[in-house]
Amino acid sequence: MDAKLLEILVCPVCKxxxxxxxxxxxxxxxxxxxxxxxxxxxxxxxxxxARELAADEDVAG
Incomplete structure (x- = not known):
């Protein structure tokens, strides 16, 4: 994934x-x-x- 594109993209739900x-x-x-x-x-x-993350699913980053 292009780093510049990742800087621009936001969540469509909460921004x-x-x-x-x-x-x-x-x-x-x-x-x-x-x-x-x-x-x-x-x-x-x-x-x-989009898929919903499970309650026990760890979000890295």
Whole structure:
């Protein structure tokens, strides 16, 4: 994920910062506990496509 692009992207729900999870290929919003997938190098920033993080799932970053 391009670092400059990551600086620009924000959570579409709360407009908060995102954390890049390279292993899972996801952008994570800690505030909303949502993980937005990255498919074929493109971040899918739709709330309907995001997965909710489990209560015990650790958010790195």
């Amino acid at each position: 908060g910062p995102l954390v890049y999870d390279k292993a899972a290929q996801e952008l994570i919003c800690k505030a909303d506990r949502l993980a937005f997938p990255i498919k074929d190098g493109i971040a899918v920033m739709l709330e309907s496509d």
